[in-house]
Amino acid sequence: MVATPFTLEVLPSIDPATGKVCGSFERTSPLLAPKFLLKAREVQSAWARVPLKERCARIGLLKHKILEAKDSLVDAIVRESGKPRIEAKFADIFVALDTADYFSKRGPALLQPERIPHHNTAAKMKSGALFYEPLGVVAIISSWNYPLAIPLSQIIPAVAAGNAVLCKTSDFTPECGSLIAKLFREAGFPEGLVTLLQGSGDVGQALIDARPDKVFFTGSVFTGRQVAEACARQLIPSVLELGGKDAMVVLSDADLDVTSSGAVWGSYTNCGQVCLSVERLFVESSISEEFTRLCMEKTQKLRLGPGNNPQSEIGPLIRPQHVQRMKELIADAVQCGAKVLCGGRPRPDLGPCFFEPTVITGVDSSMRLFHEETFGPVLAIQVVRDAEEAICLANDSEFALAASVWTRDVSRGRAIAQRLRAGTVMVNDLISGFAIAEAPHGGRGASGWGRTHGRAGLLEMVHLKYVDVDRLPGMEKPWWYRYGGELEKAADAFLRFEFAGGIAARLQNAREALRTVFRDHGF
Ligand code: NDP
Numbered sequence: 001m002v003a004t005p006f007t008l009e010v011l012p013s014i015d016p017a018t019g020k021v022c023g024s025f026e027r028t029s030p031l032l033a034p035k036f037l038l039k040a041r042e043v044q045s046a047w048a049r050v051p052l053k054e055r056c057a058r059i060g061l062l063k064h065k066i067l068e069a070k071d072s073l074v075d076a077i078v079r080e081s082g083k084p085r086i087e088a089k090f091a092d093i094f095v096a097l098d099t100a101d102y103f104s105k106r107g108p109a110l111l112q113p114e115r116i117p118h119h120n121t122a123a124k125m126k127s128g129a130l131f132y133e134p135l136g137v138v139a140i141i142s143s144w145n146y147p148l149a150i151p152l153s154q155i156i157p158a159v160a161a162g163n164a165v166l167c168k169t170s171d172f173t174p175e176c177g178s179l180i181a182k183l184f185r186e187a188g189f190p191e192g193l194v195t196l197l198q199g200s201g202d203v204g205q206a207l208i209d210a211r212p213d214k215v216f217f218t219g220s221v222f223t224g225r226q227v228a229e230a231c232a233r234q235l236i237p238s239v240l241e242l243g244g245k246d247a248m249v250v251l252s253d254a255d256l257d258v259t260s261s262g263a264v265w266g267s268y269t270n271c272g273q274v275c276l277s278v279e280r281l282f283v284e285s286s287i288s289e290e291f292t293r294l295c296m297e298k299t300q301k302l303r304l305g306p307g308n309n310p311q312s313e314i315g316p317l318i319r320p321q322h323v324q325r326m327k328e329l330i331a332d333a334v335q336c337g338a339k340v341l342c343g344g345r346p347r348p349d350l351g352p353c354f355f356e357p358t359v360i361t362g363v364d365s366s367m368r369l370f371h372e373e374t375f376g377p378v379l380a381i382q383v384v385r386d387a388e389e390a391i392c393l394a395n396d397s398e399f400a401l402a403a404s405v406w407t408r409d410v411s412r413g414r415a416i417a418q419r420l421r422a423g424t425v426m427v428n429d430l431i432s433g434f435a436i437a438e439a440p441h442g443g444r445g446a447s448g449w450g451r452t453h454g455r456a457g458l459l460e461m462v463h464l465k466y467v468d469v470d471r472l473p474g475m476e477k478p479w480w481y482r483y484g485g486e487l488e489k490a491a492d493a494f495l496r497f498e499f500a501g502g503i504a505a506r507l508q509n510a511r512e513a514l515r516t517v518f519r520d521h522g523f
Contacts, residue, residue, distance in 0.1 A: 011174040011198055016082040016316045017306035019352040025174035028197040030206030036166055036195050037210040040137040043192040044164035048134045056107035056160055062187040063100035066093070066152075073148060073179055078307040080173040081147055082315035082353065083270050085307060088148075091270070095149035095435050099156045102437035103458070107160040110455050116466070121498060127469045132462040134162030136213035141204045141227065143219045144170035144318060145273045149434075150241075151180055154216050154452055155194055161461040166212060168197040168204045172318060205230065212236065214460070218275075221373075221446050239450030239460050241442060243373040244275045244401030247394035248430065249416065250283040250291060251387055254406040258428075260294035262406065266430040267379035268302065268314050268357045273322075275447075276402045276424075276431045279374055280363070281381045282390035288383040295379055296341050296359050304347060304354055316353035317376060326355045326376045333369040333380070338362040343377070365396060373399070387416060395421045401443035404430040423447065 010024040047055070066073070070093055077088040103110075116128035138158050142151045151167055158165045169177035181196040197203050201223065208215055208230045217227045218241040231238040248266060250259055266278040283291050305312035317323055323346045330344050343358030357377040363369055369380050384390045394403055402424040405413045413427035423443040424433045433439045440456035442448060451457050478487070493512030500506055 011171050013080055013175045014172070015079050016318050016353045017308075017351045019320075022079055023175060025178055025198055028168075028199045028203055030199065030202045033166070033197070033203070033206035033210040036192075036197065037137055037207075037212060039192040040164035040166055040195060043190050044134065044137055044162070047159070047164060047190060047193055048162040050162075052111055052160075052162070053108050055162065056104045058187060058189060059100050059107065059156055059160055060104035062156070062183060062189075063097055063104060065183050065187045066096050066100060069179070069183065073176075075308075076175040076179055077148055077173075078315075080175055081144060081270075081307075082318065083307045084312045084315055085310065087270055087315075088307070091435070092146055092148040095146070096152040098435065098437050099153045099453075103156050103160045107157075107458075110458055111161065111462070122494075125471050127471060129467050131465040131467060132161065132459070133465050135461060135463055137164045137166060138461065139207045139210075139212035139215045140165055140167040141207065141215065141217045141219065142167065142169050144172035145270060145275075147173035147176035148180065150218050151177075154218075154457075155180070155184075157452075157458045158216075158461050159189065159194060161458060163213075163461060164192070165194045166197060166207055166210075167194065168199065168207055171198070171200045174198050208234070208236065214238065216450075216452065216460075217241065217448075218452075224448060239442070239452060240448030241275070241450075241452060242401075242446060242448035243375070243399060244277075244443065244447055245279045245371070245373055245397045245399035246276055246401055246422070246430075247390075247397075247403045247420070248278040248281045249387070249390045249394055249403070249405045249420075250281065250287070251390075251405070251407040251409075251412070251416075252284040252286045253408045254287070254291075255408060256287060256291050256294055259406040260291055260298060262404075262428075262430055263295055263379060264298045264302070264357075266404070268299075268377045269431065271315050271317055271355075272357075272377040273318060273375050274431060276434055277375075278379065278404075278430060280370060280394070280397075281379060282384045282393055283381060284387070284390070285383050285385060288381075292341070292359070292361060292381055295381070299357050299359050299379065300342050302357055304350060304356065306351070314357055314377060316351055317355055318353065320352045322376060323353055323355050326358075326374075326378065329369050329372065329374055329376075330358065330360065330378065333360060333363060333367045336367045337364070338367060338369070338380075365393070371397070387412075391416060391419050395419075397421075398446040399443065400445045401447035402426070402430075402433065404428075421445075423451075 011027050012021040013023040074088045111132045114130040140154045155165050177196045184194040215238040221242045224240045224242040303313045307315040339362050341359040343356035347354035359379045361381045363380040363382045400421045403420045403422040404426045405416045407413045417425035438454045440451040441453040442451040493509045497509035497513035
């Protein structure tokens with residue numbers, strides 16, 4: 001990268017397409033984390049009292065601010081993450097707007113208190129309800145690959161639910177971080193409700209040490225483990241959105257033209273730096289040759305270049321060390337017997353971080369490419385005998401984020417989806433589940449725990465409170481002491497009444513059971 005001097009107090013904003021520093025942003029001192037947290041607590045207690053409808057209306061205003069600022073947001077996303085402008089619009093801007101749209105409209109209904117009907121006769125004398133209370137101050141620590149979509153799809157439901165947010169965006173995307181802060185200021189959210197912290201891992205660590213009420217982390221397995229440990233030490237709950245090694249299963253009846261386009265886009269969009277990108281493709285042998293040929297042809301037509309050039313279809317990787325990693329993963333695969341059909345090389349003529357989109361076949365489980373998250377523009381194809389073998393190999397991973405199945409037989413696709421170990425399975429599409437506001441996002445195993453997005457993600461942002469009101473307040477409960485043989489007999493009758501099969505057996509015990517309840521009331 002170009003050696004531009006900058007002090008330790010500022011974060012450089014670097015364009016990965018050129019390696020040039022395009023600006024600098026103030027670095028947050030980790031020492032300030034406790035102060036920000038205190039301020040956030042103060043502001044949050046007032047924000048939680050703002051009626052839910054008003055909070056959601058404010059999110060509607062944020063949506064307008066995002067739309068107004070669309071072009072400058074896209075400029076910053078492209079400059080700092082390197083992706084083509086269209087990807088910034090379809091992914092980052094769309095997800096940000098749609099999240100705001102969804103929670104501004106649906107938030108009030110999603111967080112309405114809920115009656116809890118009771119199935120048990122004894123509990124019918126009580127009226128239960130569920131309330132959704134804010135957690136307090138939540139910490140959101142995000143990655144750089146979708147520098148607007150990822151933080152905003154978490155900050156928006158957090159504030160809708162009545163929380164304050166301290167968010168640390170990645171040090172690769174400080175301009176995007178500062179623009180997020182600006183959006184919330186301009187939409188009129190109270191000062192201190194959403195605070196952006198700029199910095200590296202030390203700031204993230206300090207944020208957790210300041211004891212927020214929950215931590216939402218998006219990033220690598222390596223850092224996720226450190227975050228989980230730091231949270232566990234303080235008994236802070238966490239949601240971890242970590243890496244993926246998503247499988248794409250191509251069955252012999254798939255539409256090969258559409259499916260190969262899906263495979264190519266799913267492997268290279270955002271230069272493959274997507275937690276949900278196709279990392280392992282399993283194709284049935286009867287169609288593998290034709291399918292691979294189509295993938296290769298389509299890959300070779302792709303235009304590599306800086307994201308701000310409207311003709312570019314694939315931008316750079318984020319930093320030169322990621323180029324080095326691609327080289328190493330491909331070299332390892334080739335050494336173990338895989339074959340590079342096209343691409344596979346860095347392109348220093350274009351810039352320090354460009355790497356050709358690569359189709360590689362003959363991949364198998366002996367290779368690093370099969371197990372480690374690639375996070376780069378590599379379409380790794382493995383030919384399988386049949387769907388059974390594909391399912392077995394797809395599930396042979398410590399990751400379990402998402403997967404896709406491609407077939408003309410939709411009911412077979414649905415059946416296979418049930419057998420794939422993943423948080424999301426798409427049939428005849430991929431990645432776009434992330435942009436469906438109602439769809440929960442998250443994985444298991446090394447892909448993390450908990451959910452973001454949709455109602456499931458919203459419920460991670462609240463404390464569930466159950467409130468129960470007794471319908472017979474003037475009556476003591478039969479189990480409040482005065483234990484003895486008579487009560488025990490009544491208890492047996494009650495258990496039979498409640499749980500014995502058949503109406504006759506239940507009725508037989510009903511009188512005795514009711515005596516248990518109303519023993520002081522002359523029954
Ligand atoms: P990292 O794990 O390197 O960083 C994620 C965030 O954590 C950054 O803001 C980083 O700061 C911060 N951080 C680093 N160290 C610590 C620490 N000790 N305590 C607290 N925070 C810390 O991930 P990347 O940013 O490189 O993102 C790529 C990874 O994210 C991939 O594995 C990808 O699969 C995953 N990801 C998962 C998604 C999902 O939804 N499941 C979505 C998107 C990406 P900084 O980098 O500024 O130093």
